[in-house]
Amino acid sequence: MPIVLPLGFAQVVVPFHHRDLAREAIITFGVEFDGNSESPTAQCDTIFGVFMDTIGSVVTNEVTIGPVRMSLGTTTEEHLAVSGTQSGAGGVETKVEPGNIALLVHKITDRGGKRGRGRFYLPWVVDESGVSEIGMIASASVNDFNVICRDFLVQMGDSAQGMPLCLIHGTSGPGSDFPTRITGLVCDPMIGVQRKRLGR
DSSP, X not given: OOBOOOTTEEEEEEEEEETTOSSOEEEEEEEEOSXXXXXXXXXXXXXXXXXXXXXXGGSBTTEEEOOXXXXXXXXXXXXXXXXXXXXXXXXXXXXXXXXXXXXXXXXXXXXXXXXXXXXXXXXXXXXXXXXXXXXXXXXXXXXXXXXXXXXXXXXXXXXXXXXXEEEOOBSSSTTTTSOEEEEEEEEOSBOEEGGGGGGX
């Protein structure tokens, strides 16, 4: 579905490349340029740095993350596509679940209803020993993931970065013409598996 990207906003793609797989996995989120005046390429690399310091630190080192890609809103209907220059391996050596068993992260906003919510699936972070036979992640691990995701959200929005996260909307539906600021990233205690993704 086409997305609405006003001037001053961008859709961000963070790619994951597992060393044993040909296809990449991605997570996406929106950003608002609130005081950040770097070049688009530098903005991609800034996002990469914050991501690696927080969420990237819990991804297996069998995965290479980056370079970050962005589609930027312009004064026309054409989006500007840019890419960063940096990539790096995840920060943990522990054995994790395969990529189709992921951490489900909910994007929370102050807007009510379905259009006020979003999500992304974070692969290669869930420890094999930390998931029950019914798919529940250990509560201590969920708490740790929540802290890391909160740190990412806060650091992206602080004055040093000036790129708070937002929810990008599609071109259909009421109120679809403007992004919504993300106020929280909350990790689901149940794993997100590939066959259930459309339903959750």
